[in-house]
Amino acid sequence: VDLSVSWLGLTMANPLYNASGVMCRSVTELEQVRHSAAGAVISKSCTLQPRDGNPEPRYHATALGSINSMGLPNAGYAYYRDYARSYPYAQGKPLFLSISGMTLEDNLSMLADLASSALPCIPEVNLSCPNLPGKPQLGYDPDACAITLAEISRIYSGPFGVKLPPYFDPVHFSQMADLLNEFVGLRFVTCINSIGNGLVIDPDTESVVIKPKDGLGGLGGSYVLPTALANVREFARLLHGKHVVGCGGINSGREAFMHILAGATAVQIGTCLYEEGEGAFARILDELRALMLQKGYRCLDDFRGKLKTL
Numbered sequence: 001v002d003l004s005v006s007w008l009g010l011t012m013a014n015p016l017y018n019a020s021g022v023m024c025r026s027v028t029e030l031e032q033v034r035h036s037a038a039g040a041v042i043s044k045s046c047t048l049q050p051r052d053g054n055p056e057p058r059y060h061a062t063a064l065g066s067i068n069s070m071g072l073p074n075a076g077y078a079y080y081r082d083y084a085r086s087y088p089y090a091q092g093k094p095l096f097l098s099i100s101g102m103t104l105e106d107n108l109s110m111l112a113d114l115a116s117s118a119l120p121c122i123p124e125v126n127l128s129c130p131n132l133p134g135k136p137q138l139g140y141d142p143d144a145c146a147i148t149l150a151e152i153s154r155i156y157s158g159p160f161g162v163k164l165p166p167y168f169d170p171v172h173f174s175q176m177a178d179l180l181n182e183f184v185g186l187r188f189v190t191c192i193n194s195i196g197n198g199l200v201i202d203p204d205t206e207s208v209v210i211k212p213k214d215g216l217g218g219l220g221g222s223y224v225l226p227t228a229l230a231n232v233r234e235f236a237r238l239l240h241g242k243h244v245v246g247c248g249g250i251n252s253g254r255e256a257f258m259h260i261l262a263g264a265t266a267v268q269i270g271t272c273l274y275e276e277g278e279g280a281f282a283r284i285l286d287e288l289r290a291l292m293l294q295k296g297y298r299c300l301d302d303f304r305g306k307l308k309t310l
């Protein structure tokens with residue numbers, strides 16, 4: 001069984017890597033992912049300056065997934081750029097850098113610096129952080145997205161992608177796809193970021209479970225799987241000549257298989273990785289391999305995007 005993925009002029013031994021935000025804020029964590037069975041590495045969304053993020057508790061897991069309102073804690077762009085400078089690309093695991101500037105100017109200055117560094121790492125521009133009090137997410141403002149993507153395309157000539165929030169209406173899927181199809185440098189979209197502003201309640205303590213935003217936070221894990229699959233399938237259908245990376249609700253080979261069946265080129269693991277640790281990669285790959293063997297598939301292209309309808 002061949003799990004390899006060839007895209008963006010590179011090849012990954014397998015389609016799995018971490019979701020930005022999980023096991024990727026420090027070099028120690030990034031190296032943990034790099035030394036794991038993951039096929040690639042992505043860094044925590046970064047801002048120009050370091051940030052502490054929101055007050056704790058800001059992450060909580062339940063039997064069905066997770067809720068977080070981290071508030072973009074990160075070591076600052078230069079820290080991740082320096083990691084990208086020393087990264088051993090020749091070992092065959094691509095590095096993605098998640099960029100999430102507080103302003104358009106910050107996004108552009110980070111990407112301009114990245115362009116001038118001529119490093120083979122690939123930016124994933126985060127249009128969907130749901131946890132900055134007072135800041136609406138770009139991903140839900142098509143006009144702001146158009147401006148951001150036009151400006152990025154002017155200063156960044158290499159391949160890049162965007163991390164999208166979940167959409168819930170066919171009109172929004174086609175509106176965003178029409179916009180994204182305009183940008184040839186945009187090579188992939190990652191669907192989805194957490195489902196924003198859920199509320200988890202503990203009836204025993206009669207309290208919310210995270211401190212920021214009076215308990216509101218982005219949902220991940222099993223809670224979001226059907227929404228993630230819908231976004232993957234719709235954007236895989238609507239985008240021309242671009243890849244979709246699946247993210248959301250992958251706990252085993254079965255969900256990884258579903259995402260790829262829906263059209264995903266590669267898949268990211270978030271909540272499950274946070275809860276289980278880096279061993280999740282090898283386990284999920286074994287499960288995916290077994291499922292493919294059972295079904296008689298020899299490679300991912302044998303079933304990628306071949307979800308049946310009734």
Ligand SMILES: O=C(O)c1[nH]c(=O)[nH]c(=O)c1I
Binds near residue numbers: 021068126
């Ligand atoms: O609160 C966060 O740091 C965060 N949390 C998320 O669930 N998605 C994001 O893109 C971000 I930047």
